[in-house]
Amino acid sequence: MYQNIYIDIVFITNFLMDYMLLRLVGKFLHLDGKRLRCVLSAAFGSFVSCLLLCVPFKIIFPAAVLIHGGCAFFMASFAFRLKKGGLLAKTILALYFTAFVVGGIYQALETERTMTVKTFLLFVAGIYGAFYTLGCAAETFRFGRRNIYPVTLKYQGKIQQTYGFFDTGNFLMDPVKKQPVSVIKQELLGSLVSEELVKKLMDIRDKPEGLENTELVSLQPHFLSCRTADGKKGLLLAVVLDEFLIQTPGRVVHVGKPVLAITSEPSALGEEYGILLNSRLLN
Known part of the structure; x- marks a missing residue:
C-alpha cells in the first residue's frame, strides 16, 4: 500500500x-x-x-x-x-x-x-x-489576589527570572534619576551579575575607592535616603540595571533603566518573591 x-x-x-x-x-x-x-x-x-x-x-x-x-x-x-x-x-x-x-x-x-x-x-x-x-x-x-507577579531582570545580556511583590506602601523615589525604586534581595542580584561583584558593592560604604572599579561603574551604584516603617532613617545602596519586565494578567510592564535598592536582610522580603515592586510601577 x-x-x-x-x-x-x-x-x-x-x-x-x-x-x-x-x-x-x-x-x-x-x-x-x-x-x-x-x-x-x-x-x-x-x-x-x-x-x-x-x-x-x-x-x-x-x-x-x-x-x-x-x-x-x-x-x-x-x-x-x-x-x-x-x-x-x-x-x-x-x-x-x-x-x-x-x-x-x-x-x-x-x-x-x-x-x-x-x-x-x-x-x-x-x-x-x-x-x-x-x-x-x-x-x-x-x-x-496576593499581588505577586512574574518579573524578568536584564543586565548586559544576562536574564534572571523571579517574582515580585506589588508593595502598595513602597513610594521610594530616586531624587537624581527621578525613578521609582524597587527593593531586590542581595542574593538575587548576585545570580544576575556575580556574587563577587555584589560583595564589592556592599563594601563601598567602607571602601569608597571601589567606585573606580569599571564593573561597578556600569551598575551606577549610589546611596538613597529612606525611612523605615518604624520611622528610623537609613541609607540603601541602589544600582541601575538595563531593564526589567513585570508580567501582570492584563499586560507586560517594561521598565527601562530600573533603579533597585539592595537589601541583605532575609526577613525584608518573603520566600515567594525576590523583589518589592514600587507602587508607582503598575499605576
Missing part, C-alpha cells in the same frame, strides 16, 4: 505546531522568547521531522528518542536562550506534555477525516487561544 506525502505540507504543518507549542510554553513558564528565535527553532524542528520522514530506512526506537530529545533540547535552549539546568529540563518536559495534549486532539480530528487547511488553521488558532486564556486565568488566580 502506498501513500502520497507532500513534504511541503508536512513542513508547514510541523512548523506551525512547533511555533505554537514554543509560544505556549514560553507563556506558561514566563520565558523571554523572542518571536524570531521561536520561528527559527520551529523551522529547525520541522526540518528534522521532514528529514526523519525521508530517510530510506527504519529508525529504531532508542535512536528516535535520542533524535527527538536532542531536537527538543536545541529548540528550547535556542528559543529561550536557556543553558543547562532545571529550567531547561522543565521547558523540555512542558514542550512534550503540551505536544502530547495538542497532538491527541489533532489526531482525533484527522481520524474523522475532517482535517482541511481551513480546519487546521482554525485548530491552531483555537488551541493557542484556549491555552493562552487558561494560562492567564491560572496566573490571575494564583498570584493576582
